[in-house]
Structures are given as C-alpha cells and as structure tokens.
Amino acid sequence: MSKSDIKLLVCDDSILARKSITTMLGSFGYENVIEVSNGEDAVNKYKEEKPDIVFLDIVMPVKDGITATKEIREFDRDAKIVVISSVGTQTHLREVIKAGAKDFIQKPVDKEHLKQILDNYL
C-alpha cells in the first residue's frame, strides 16, 4: 500500500495540535488525514472511514480520548490507536494501554518519535 492510500485520523480539540501533527504527517508523505476535535466525532468518523491509524488526544470535551479508544476498539478489535497527549502520567498511561491503545506519544510531539510510530504500525 502506498502512502497515498493510507488514511489517518487525527483527533485533538486544539487546532494548533491538529495542525502540528497534520503538518508532520504531511512531511512524511501522508496527505490523507481526517481531522476531528472530540472523542465522539472520532468514534463516528472511525466507523465511517476505517482509517489505518488513529491519533487521539486524552483531554477533550464531549468525549475524552480514553473513552473513545475503548469504543473504537469495541467496534474494531484491530483498530490501531496511538494516544498523543500532554498528560502522560503513570495513571493515564495505564488507562491508555488498558483501553487498547497501541502506543503513547508525550506532547510536545517529537517528529522522529512520530515517524517511528508510523513505521512500526503501517
């Protein structure tokens, strides 16, 4: 599968965070990126689009990223979800893994770490 066929979903309530992540993904050649701003929209968009990887923030209005991770995984046990958040506390990391996320990236996002994650899961 070429990079142009790969569909990515970025979910963060911060416009800046979405822009930053989307720009990094674009620099790696991934242009097919869907953006949403809360966990509920992420769950709905996942069901519609079945993206290859989902990048989810934790702290968001309407529905948080951990709840959204659980719901996406209930819908699709093979969903590849990577949580990107500033709140990488021990408790949150445990919750993220328990919810079914594949990996965690601490904000501010390190570009090389993001690339490594993409290489690992695509």
Place this chain on the structure above:
Amino acid sequence: MNNDELVVSVLENSNYDEVSPTLTEFVRTYIEKLVTDISLYVDSSIVVEDITTVEKYKASQELSQDITGIPSAYSAIDGEPDVLTEFAEQYSKLGIDSFDALAKEALLDFLNLHNGLFIVLLSKLNICELSLDPPRQNEYLDITTEVNGKITIIPVRFSFGVVKFLLYELPGSKTS
C-alpha cells in the same frame, strides 16, 4: 547556560525565595515548571516579577483550565490583549497578529501543554496523580476564593509586556 541554570537564575532574580515559605509544595513546583516551560517553548529572555497572592481576581476574559484530583486547582492566563497576542505568536509561530479565536486557542494550547507537563512531573516524582479538564474560555473572569483560599499570581515579563499566570489551589485539597 542550560535551561535548568536559566530557570534557577530567573527565579533567583525574583521574589520567589522570599515568598516560597508561604506557598505549598504544589504551588512552588508549578512556578518552577512554568518558568521551565516558558523558557523552553516561548521565550528564554524572561523576568518573573513579584509573585503575589490575592483573594479575588477579575479580568475581561477567562482563559483557564482545571487541574483535577487531590490536590485540585484552577489555572488561568491573563494580560493585555496585545501582549497575549504576541505571546500566542511567539508560542505558535502561526502569524497571529490580533487577539482573535486563534490567539486564544494558542494561549489555551500552551496552558494545556504546561499543565500536562506539570502533572507528568508530579507523577514521575511520585507526589500525586492528577488529571486535567479541557481548557475553557469565557468573556469574563471573576474568582473569589473560599475561606483560607489564595490565588497565586505569577507575572512574567517578556520584551513585549507582562503575562500573568494564575493558580488557585482549592482549599481542602492540599497535600502540604
């Protein structure tokens, strides 16, 4: 000078040592982390002006975020619109030149980043496990503290003006 040395220098040149005995460990750690994060992600040429505590605070807009758990706290960012606009631009590098929705988004993004890194630090130090609510913005800010409550105001001077950071550790939730 590395960043740790810079933070020490900035705090030594403020009234931090003088006021720190009156502050909780939570507030002291918040201030130290704030100076670190501002110097890393916004501007390293800063001066911390006199840190004060007040019982009431009013402002023409609210840009805030709650830190939840034990202890829990209210945090906010305030200043003159043109100064906040420049802070937003220095942080985001998005060409922000007016105090609009994008500027407020950038300010809240910084507050969320800093608060997140602050609670990660507390977690790593095994002090406590906290969480955050989503950042919020409103037209007015009017805080009156509860009995024995104090709002700590941390004014940070940049070349373009002063940005005030507020932290209100909620009474009854203190660890020290």
